[in-house]
Amino acid sequence: MKTLFKWLTRLFLLAVLVIGGIAAYGYQQWQKLEQMTVVPGETPLFVVARGETTFHLINRLSAEPVPALTRRIWLRFHPELAAVRQGTYKFDPDTRLRSALMAMVNGDVYRLQVTLVEGLRLSDWQQRLAQAEYLDVTLDEEVTEAELARVLGLNTDKLEGRFLPETYSYTPGDTDVSILQRAHDEMERFLAKAWAERRPDLPIATPYEALILASIIEKETGIAEERPLIASVFVNRLRVGMRLQTDPTVIYGMGESYDGNIRKKDLQTHTPYNTYMIDGLPPGPIAMPSKEAITAALQPVDSGYYYFVAMGKGEGRHYFSKSLREHNNAVRRYILNR
Structure with missing residues (x-):
């Protein structure tokens, strides 16, 4: 009887040790997953394909394989990580595994x-x-x-x-x-909305013509408050049949031959875009116009201006004139320094 008791005691102690060892190992693995940081690949980006599961992703994100039983138990206690979303994610090297998986659950794709x-x-x-x-x-x-x-x-x-x-x-x-x-x-x-809200008295027949004019305005000034004034000059000219005579259209028409300078012969060379030689608008836009330039083209201010010239003070601002005489004086002052 005593012998049997001793054996049972030994078996009990052995069982306790085994269970304790398993528990210790399980706790160690649990803590390992809790503290684990993701392992960066060849790039900092991580792609989750359609149909991939959290169970599978744990091993993709870890430095070494994690036993299947450990993953199942860990995920049983973290049901919030069950449904990851496909997409591309970006993680810093010190990102915890749990945080990375939660980002995938939330769909925080890298944009x-x-x-x-x-x-x-x-x-x-x-x-x-x-x-x-x-x-x-x-x-x-x-x-x-x-x-x-x-x-x-x-x-x-x-x-x-x-x-x-x-x-x-x-x-x-x-x-x-x-x-x-x-x-x-x-x-x-945007163009459809801007066209619907345009001034009714403009010498512009179509939304595409508005784009053309807006692209010229865009190239003529980078100063927001000047755009409606620049637009008014071109609108005033179109109304009375004056040529637009704007250098950016000449440059666009020159194509690859433009070397940074416009010469007199360039102004006198006929191209579809040379507004010194053609009447009205060129056949198409010369650049990508912003919302502000389109709005200016379709809602220009009322002015009596027909001319403008760069003031040459580094700010990109222009001097606006109502007459050719005033404009020529401005050219002598700001361009020729006379």
Whole structure:
């Protein structure tokens, strides 16, 4: 009897030790998961594919495999981590596993931004998109406007000016075309609203003509409060049949031959965009106009101005004149320093 009692005691103690060991090991593994930080891969980005589970992601995020039983038990006590969302995430190296998984549950996908600046050309925008971080570039460098229009499903051969300058958010894997599609759609919406709210007496027949005028205004001044005045000059000229005579259109028409200077022969060379040689507006926009430039084109202030000249003081401001005589005096003062 005593012998049996001794054996039972030993078995009990052994069981206690085994259970205690298992408990200690389990607690150690639990604490390991609680304290674990994610392991960065080749890039700081982490992609969760459709259908991936938290159970699987734990091992992808850890430095070494975690036993299946440990993962199941840990997740049983963390039911809030059960449903992760697909997407691309970015984690710092010291991010805790639990925090990383919670970000995936909340869908806190990593978003980047690209700013498409007003006053630039479509070709400039394409270069900017080609350099954007983690953006999938699908457009060839030599793609024409007509080819891009077909990719976007647009029935036109001319896209200059048809995209709204803004800062656009995107996630890794989005394409350059998707950004341009959004920029085009945003421009269509804004232009339609601005056109509906335009002044009724403007010498502009279509929303596209408004884009053309706005692009010229955009290139002529970067000072917000000057835009309505610049617009008034061009509107006044259009009303009386005066040529616009604006240098940015000449530059656009010169294309690759522009070397930073406009010479007298350039002003006298006929191109569809040389507003010193043609009447009215050029055939298309010369840059991407901002919302402010479009608003100025469609809601210019009333003024008697027909001329303006840069004051040349480093601020980019202009002097506005109502007569040619006043304008010539301003040119002598601000340009010729006489």
